[in-house]
């Protein structure tokens with residue numbers, strides 16, 4: 001979908017924009033650092049850590065766990081400081097969580113918003129172990145004047161020429177939800193450096209930006225936090241002057257593992273004729289998935305996939321769909337709808353940051369005439 005204004009490209013005011021719309025060397029650098037989930041890894045209930053998507057804005061801090069501390073302060077009853085051992089000694093919770101970047105699907109928009117050029121693969125499911133945030137807030141005590149909790153991290157960069165760090169806040173109510181964790185382990189191992197070692201926040205159901213990595217400080221505050229990553233990034237805006245709606249929970253999305261085999265450079269996929277089981281996952285942070293539908297004709301006709309039960313509200317659900325593949329060229333599509341009635345659209349809705357594009361996944365495939373051709 002094109003932006004309504006033809007005369008003026010609102011991206012022109014943002015840093016790093018290439019007027020031709022081509023992927024810039026800076027974006028290539030970003031996408032070499034921040035990788036996606038290879039779609040064949042949808043086969044795992046829990047994504048192996050190295051296959052989980054990765055998104056980091058600045059440089060990844062190198063942290064010495066012996067000297068690292070988490071500070072809890074601001075409008076608290078008592079300021080607290082935790083070492084990593086202090087946190088590990090507290091009662092722990094392990095929880096599988098599907099996390100997706102709010103910019104997933106960005107390259108499907110036109111004109112293409114500048115940023116990490118995701119196609120559809122910015123997602124993963126990990127088993128996080130840590131301490132419930134609520135327990136730490138209760139240990140410190142929250143003063144009546146506090147309205148929000150600010151999470152400060154160790155990574156540093158600049159935005160619009162000003163020094164910044166990756167900081168985000170949650171309302172008191174969201175911060176006290178049972179499922180919100182301060183996680184020190186991923187899939188049973190200490191957090192890998194790139195996923196926030198030694199401690200990160202995990203906010204199940206929300207887009208990934210809420211899950212602040214490399215945590216160093218939790219501050220109770222009495223006014224809304226207005227840092228870059230709260231009020232500029234991760235808001236749905238059409239123009240740079242607009243404030244826009246802040247992003248929170250993940251919209252429904254389904255993804256399939258593309259069937260068949262790819263050609264190494266064109267990525268064109270071929271498969272044998274005959275029965276095929278197409279498999280994938282679906283999730284929504286807004287409600288449980290109600291159904292997943294598949295199409296083999298580019299979205300003209302749809303039929304329902306078999307959906308596995310939801311293991312918890314916070315993880316993706318497996319689905320499978322039986323297809324009788326006839327020779328020729330086909331476009332496979334999948335579409336999820338959640339129990340709150342949110343469905344994946346057929347077309348994206350443009351916004352400046354290129355966020356929340358949960359349009360249906362489209363996978364072109366060539367079904368060969370015979371088994372021998374694949």
Ligand SMILES: Nc1nc2c(c(=O)[nH]1)N[C@H]1C(S)=C(S)[C@@H](COP(=O)(O)O)O[C@H]1N2
Nearest residue numbers: 053054055056057101153166208209212213
């Ligand atoms: N400190 C810090 N936390 C961060 C980020 C970051 O750049 N710095 N990126 C956020 C974004 S935008 C996403 S999508 C998730 C990605 O988490 P992952 O890299 O562990 O998959 O981390 C979030 N937490």
Ligand SMILES: [Mo]
Nearest residue numbers: 101102208209
């Ligand atoms: Mo993200």
